[in-house]
Amino acid sequence: MRYSQKCMATEENKNAASGSGAQTGSQEGFVYLPLIAGWLVPGAGHFLLRKWGRGALLAVSIVSMFALGLAMQGKVYANAHDILDILGLAGDLGNGLLYFVSRLMGWGAVQVQVTTADYGTRFIVVAGLLNVIAAVDAHNLRTGRKS
């Protein structure tokens, strides 16, 4: 390819940009499935992509962090009255089904009453944020942005 054709819309460049070729087989199906599955169940996005080791480590890390947060009587945000509550609720929602199940079962404290509960609240929020990172990573693997 000549230098002048390097960034032009030649057939070769179009194929490279669209990811055709070796990645074509992995681009079939609903592309957002690993993202949604990874959000709902920690590690599930990687399991769908047959990344068993990574998925297991992510699942153990996120579920353990969430469980430790609950064990420390951390608060599970149910509603948002101010900006900090909104941020906490957004972080908690990152846990996907773990959050909804804990709400349904009434797990977690409503009010922070002991010192460790403050740590527990942060553990739950950070578990949700880490789960979002993991779900986005599964999406990147699915789209071929990451190998």
Place this chain on the structure above:
Amino acid sequence: MTHFAAVALFALFASTVFGITQRETPRQMLRYGIYCFLLFVGAAIALSWLMYFIAR
């Protein structure tokens, strides 16, 4: 659970996720995970000593 145990567990789980999601190969993941873990724990210890001297 002691405060340090909570910090160590937090660092362990967060570093695991950071290592897996921010690097490509298993070797790079392990190295970055260990790097993050040491930074988490090191920063916690350094800030703890800082607060100890400020409080005196």
